[in-house]
Amino acid sequence: MTIKRYYQDAYMNVFQTEIQNQQQDENGAWYVVLEETAFYPTGGGQPHDTGTLHNRNVINVEEVNGEIRHYIEEPIEDISTVVEGRVNWDRRFDHMQQHAGQHILSAAFIEALSYETISFHLGKEILTIDLDVSNITETDALKAEALANQVIQEGRLIETKWITEAELSDYPLRKQPSVTGEIRLVLIPDFDYNGCGGTHPRSTSEVGAIKILDWEKHKGHIRLQFVCGNRVLKQLHQKHGLLKELTGMLQAPEESMVLTIERLQAKQKEQEKAIEELKEGLLIYEAEELLKEAKAHEGRTFIKASFVDRPIRELQKIAQHITSRRNETVVLLVVQNDEKLQFVAAKGSSPRVNLRTVAQNVFPLINGRGGGKESFVQGGGEALISKEELLESLTNQI
Known part of the structure; x- marks a missing residue:
C-alpha cells in the first residue's frame, strides 16, 4: 500500500492516521508503519523528525524497502485504533x-x-x-x-x-x-x-x-x-x-583584544625562554655535582645515577655535558616514569667500550628497545626490574 507522505507539506506537524503494522527490527527495536505520515525519514542529507505517536516518543524515522519506519520507545497496545502523531515543530x-x-x-x-x-x-x-x-x-x-x-x-x-x-x-x-x-x-x-x-x-x-x-x-x-x-x-x-568572558579575563576592550593577546603571547615566549635557560643552568650544575662524586676504576671514571619522574631529555643533556668535560668518563643514568624504565649511556673518547652492544644486552631484561651509536645510546622498556637493578646490569656489561 502506498504511504501518503504528509511531511511534503512541511507545515503539517499534527495528524491522525491508522497503523499498517507494528513489529521489531533485527536489533529488537520497535517500529510502526502508518497509512499516512507527517514524519520525515532520514534522507537527502537531512536528519529525521522526532515527536510523539499515540503518546509514544518517536526517536528515529527511516525508510526501508519503501516503507517508512517510525521507531518508538515502547510498543502501542492497541494498533487497531486511530493514532495521533505530533512532529517536534522546533526541530522540523x-x-x-x-x-x-x-x-x-x-x-x-x-x-x-x-x-x-x-x-x-x-x-x-x-x-x-x-x-x-x-x-x-x-x-x-x-x-x-x-x-x-x-x-x-x-x-x-x-x-x-x-x-x-x-x-x-x-x-x-x-x-x-x-x-x-x-x-x-x-x-x-x-x-x-x-x-x-x-x-x-x-x-x-x-x-x-x-x-x-x-x-x-x-x-x-x-x-x-x-x-x-x-x-x-x-x-x-x-x-x-565567549568574547565577553575573554574581555573580562584579559581586562581589555573588544577592539584591542587581538593586540592584547599578541602581547601576552610574546611575553609568554620570553618567560619560556628564560625558564629554559634556568633549567639548562640547573642541569649543568647537576652534572658538575655528579662529576664531583665520580669514581675511577681501571682508567675509567664511572658516573651512575637513578631518578624518578624525569624527562629522558634531561638525562641526555646531563650525560652530554659530563662527557664533553671529561674524556675518560662513562655515564649511566636510569629513570623510572610510571611503569616505564628508561636509560641513557654515554662515554667520552677514551673508554674502549661499545655502548650499543651494552644496550642490546640489557634490553631483554625490560622488554625494551632503543638506539644510538657506540658512544651514546638511549632506550626504554617495561619496569620489570627496579631502576637500581637496571643500573647494576648496565654496569656489569661494562
Missing part, C-alpha cells in the same frame, strides 16, 4: 531553515562564482557543503554569502512541484535527480531549481539569515561550514558570551 522548522538555506547558498555559489555543490550534510549544530573546487578565498565566500542573504531578504517564494521525467528538460536544474517516475522539485523562481524531497518553508524570508563559519580542504574539494536561521542567532549568542 530548524531543518526547514537549514535545508532551504543550503539550497540558497549552493545556488549563490553557482550564480556568483560557478562553484558547484557536490554533497551536503545537515548536522546538529552546523551544516556542510562540499564545493567542487580545490581552493576558496574569503572574498569568494563573502560574495556568495552576500548574494544568499540578499535572496533571503527579498522574501522570494519557495515553490514545490511534481513533474514527470519527460518534463525535466523544462527546468534548469542544478543537477539531475537520482529518482525516477514522479519527481518533486523545489523551486525559487529565477534563482534555483532543484530536485528535492526535503522540508522547506514557503518563503526565503523564513530562512532568516545565512552565515559561513569556516572551510577546509577535504579530499581535493572545499568543505564549507555554515549555519542558517535561528542557528545564526545561537552562534552569535555563544560567540558573544
